[in-house]
Amino acid sequence: MKTELATILKHQATKILTDLRESKEPILITEHGRPSAYLVDVEHYDMLQKRMAIIEGIARGEAAIEEGRTYSHSQASEKMAKWLK
Structure with a gap:
C-alpha cells in the first residue's frame, strides 16, 4: 500500500489521483507521522x-x-x- 503525506497530497493531488485511478491501490494519508485517512477509488x-x-x-x-x-x-x-x- 502506498503512503503519502498530507502536504504532498495538497501539492500533488492531480498526480496522486491519476496514480490511484491507474493502480486501484488505496493510499494511506499521514499527518505528523500518523495515519489520517485512506484515499480509495470510487x-x-x-x-x-x-x-x-x-x-x-x-x-x-x-x-x-x-x-x-x-x-x-x-x-x-x-x-x-x-x-x-
Whole structure:
C-alpha cells in the first residue's frame, strides 16, 4: 500500500489521483507521522459499502436469532402468503 503525506497530497493531488485511478491501490494519508485517512477509488469505495450492507444484514439476522425473533417455515409461509400470490 502506498503512503503519502498530507502536504504532498495538497501539492500533488492531480498526480496522486491519476496514480490511484491507474493502480486501484488505496493510499494511506499521514499527518505528523500518523495515519489520517485512506484515499480509495470510487469503485473500491462502492464495493466496500455494498459489502458492509451485507455484513450488517447478516449481523441483524444473527441478533434476531439470538433474541428468538424467528419464525418456523410454516409461520413464515403463512405470513408471506399474501405477497406470494
